[in-house]
Amino acid sequence: MEKRVTFKGRWLPLLLVLPQIAITAIFFFYPAGQAIWQSLFIPDPFGLSMRWVGLGNFEFLLSDPYYRASFVTTAVFSILVTLVSMGVALYLAVLADRLIKGSGTYRTLLIWPYAVAPAVAGVLWLFMFNTRVGVVTWYLGLLGYDWNHVLNEGEAMGLVVVASAWGRISYNFLFFLAGLQAIPKSVIEAAAIDGAHFWTRFRTIVFPLLSPTTFFLMVVNIIYAFFETFGVIHTITSGGPQQATTILVYKVYSDGFVGQDLGSSAAQSVILLLIVSVLTVVQFKYIERRVHY
Amino acid sequence: MKHTISILAAAAVLGSAQSALAQTEIEFWHAFTGRLGELVAEQVETFNASQDAYQVVASHKGNYSETLNAGIAAFRAGEQPDILMVFEVGTATMMGAKGAIKPVYEVMADAGADFDQSKYIGSVKGYYTTPDGDMLSLPFNSSTPVLWVNRDKLEEAGIDPDTDLSTWEQVGAVLDQLKEAGVDCPMTTAWQSWIHLENFSAYHDVPFATKDNGFGGTDTELAFNGAAQVAHISAMGDWARDGKFIYAGRRNEGGANFRAGECALFTESSAGYAGIKAEAEFDFEVRPLPYWESVTDEPQNTIIGGASLWVMEGQTEEEYKGVAAFLNFLSSPEIQAKWHQDTGYLPITSEAGELTRSQGFYDENPGTDIAVTQMTAKQPTANSKGLRLGSFDQIRGIIDEELEAVWSGDKDAQAALDSAVERGNALLRRFEQASR
Structure with missing residues (x-):
């Protein structure tokens, strides 16, 4: 039944995949291999000497309660970013899907935030919530709420989550909208004739049929929250207050580039690599089973 | 006739091309933007125009941390x-990099340049010298913390703006009065670790770290959880909870609040002068950093912040001669005095300070000499020479985190400082291993 294109011989297919293999080898396998190698040493910043410590860097890291706490921070942060960005995107997509007039305009407007670089998004949000001149802070003050993410850990986490999720909503919105439009109208109409209300239709038909999109977005968003939110965190909180918003990637940066501790930084990259591999395997093994294609 | 002119022109072109070729290029990486960037460019241009042998090319490489990373x-x-500009907290990293750097005193000796190390102000150069007093890098921009006062705000609150603020006891009483008068921001600070722990320790002559604050070796341990520091941080924590000390952020975020006229008192670098002078629409004044009378009768000196210039290994002899000439040019009284007056940074030689005084600058800009006096009034002790600690940029980050816990009321001062010492020590041991 399956349609397959097959090549005769073996050189042509090899030649065709060669560029991809070369790119993966140069930009992924080589640096990843170097990170693993470096994680076994304590080098001096200038690369003048390296001291072999075996798994010493990993021992040092895992015995540090602040590093262990960073795992929890990362988990909380990633789950919140994924939930917020996907939830809002799905809501907006369902609304836009029902629009008859002007849906093009809405779509275009909703896609804009995606074009904003994370660091810029961070600065924008920081400006709105600035404890001294922020617009939102000022309105909250009128309501009697004293906003201070510089010292309040929960508020700092909330702010970086919202700022990270915001740019991501557009991307998720696009995929959800495309997914919704791919659902055959006849199925939904049939259910409507049977007397199913909007919410019932959504729960029993639309959402299950949307599951491949949801699954794909979940994988992509978690990876985004893990790796690409650096700019937002760096501009808004620099990991503070205390260590409330120090996610694993931010710690790699602060140990490697602020502390010049390349050994520990490399060991952390290796740990991150492991986490992401495990996450991906878990997602495909257990969650994909519930996905209806 | 026509021919001779064209031959002359050709010769001139050739000549200039040759002199351009013969010039040795000196690369200089720095971290300055804005007004400071312009002033550095001006210094470089003046040097280039003053001689033909060398051409200094200055490039901006990002902020302090980024410049250091770019150099590495x-x-x-x-x-x-x-030449690489490195901020003061990177000093131990650079010193540990034997084989990557060429000490300034060696550069000067090898180039046969005039170099009298005694001309440099002790408390400025002390941060960058070997135990024998040889200069490893050339101090470039150095500042020290002082107390900035918004006189209008004091007056509004019914306090005599000339009131004595030399001690923290007196400051505490004024903060009470300000709070009672309904001032929203009685006091704020910039660079909390630098001012309220590093300089606090030097100023009260108590150790910040063992082994003479790290000058005695990389096996140093942090010691800023002593009684004096705990008492100070504890008092600041009480002020923070009562709304008398407003925490604005880890760097110099508080500066915006002070310059906008919201805060009455502000502890900040003396180099804040240019910004405050440009923006403040109120009557302001510089006072010496306060001290605790209960700890000491008379304060020691404060220490510096800022950056110094390191000479990198692996260049030609000709280039090192050029570097020596450039560094000597930067240290010359006229150039230094101008830099000091333009930026608010401290002069690095006493001659430059004297020149500034004789030019009448201190009389026209009262308070600008307070930082100089505060630094130089006393001979530095082992506790007030400076700090030389590995991974110090990151240790400051840890201190920031722990101090935030005090300001928010999560931890008391003793617990927070104990924890900062313990976490910082772990990083010092890493650094010790790396630099063995």
């Missing part, structure tokens, strides 16, 4: 500049 990455690739 360039060294690893064998493309290092001749």
Whole structure:
């Protein structure tokens, strides 16, 4: 039944995949291999000497309660970013899907935030919530709420989550909208004739049929929250207050580039690599089973 | 006739091309933007115009941390500049990099340049010298913390703006009065670790770290959880909870609040002068950093912040001669005095300070000499020479985190400082291992 294109011989297919293999080898396998190698040493910043410590860097890291706490921070942060960005995107997509007039305009407007670089998004949000001149802070003050993410850990986490999720909503919105439009109208109409209300239709038909999109977005968003939110965190909180918003990637940066501790930084990259591999395997093994294609 | 002119022109072109070729290029990486960037460019131009043998090319490489990283990455690739600007907290990292740097006193000796190390102000150069007093890098921009006062705000609150603020006891009483008068921001600070722990320790002559604050070796341990520091941080924590001390952020975020006229008192670098003078629409004044009378009868000196210039290894002899000439040019009284007056940074030689005084600058700009006096009034002790600690940029980050816990009321001062010492020590041991 399956349609397959097959090549005769073996050189042509090899030649065709060669560029991809070369790119993966140069930009992924080589640096990843170097990170693993470096994680076994304590080098001096200038690369003048390296001291072999075996798994010493990993021992040092895992015995540090602040590093262990960073795992929890990362988990909380990633789950919140994924939930917020996907939830809002799905809501907006369902609304836009029902629009008859002007849906093009809405779509275009909703896609804009995606074009904003994370660091810029961070600065924008920081400006709105600035404890001294922020617009939102000022309105909250009128309501009697004293906003201070510089010292309040929960508020700092909330702010970086919202700022990270915001740019991501557009991307998720696009995929959800495309997914919704791919659902055959006849199925939904049939259910409507049977007397199913909007919410019932959504729960029993639309959402299950949307599951491949949801699954794909979940994988992509978690990876985004893990790796690409650096700019937002760096501009808004620099990991503070205390260590409330120090996610694993931010710690790699602060140990490697602020502390010049390349050994520990490399060991952390290796740990991150492991986490992401495990996450991906878990997602495909257990969650994909519930996905209806 | 026509021919001779064209031959002359050709000769002139050739000549200039040759002199351009003969010039040795000196690469200088720095971290200054804005007004400071312009002033550095001006210094470089003046040097280039003053002689033909060398051409200094200055490039901006990002903020302090980024410039240091750029220098390190360039060294690893064998493309290092001749001169690299490194902030004071990177000093131990640079010193540990034997084989990557060439000490300034060696550069000067090898180039046969005039170099009298005694001309440099002790408390400025002390941060960058070997135990024998030889200069490893050339101090470039140095500042020290002082107390900035918004006189209008004091007056509004019914306090005599000339009131004595020399001690923290007196400041505490004024903060009470300000709070009672309904001032929203009685006091704020910039660079909390630098001012309220590093300088606090030097100023009260108590150790910040063992082994003479790290000057005695990399096996140093942090010691800023002593009674004096705990008492100070504890008092600041009480003020923070009562709304008398407003925490604005880890760097100099508080500066915006002070310059906008919201805060009455502000502890900040003396180099804040240019910004405050440009923006403040109120009557302001510089006072010496306060001290606790209960700890000491008379304060020691404060220490510096800022950056110094390091000469990198692996360049030609000709380039080192150029570097020596440039560094000597930067240290000359006229150039230094101008830099000091333009920026608010401290002069690095006493001659430059004297020149500034004789030019009448201190009389026209009262308070600008307070930082100089505060630094130089006393001979530095082992506790007030400076700090030389590895991974110190990151240790400051830890201190920031723990102090935030005090300001928010999560921890008391003793617990927070104990924890900062313990976490910082772990990083010092890493650094010790790396630099063995």
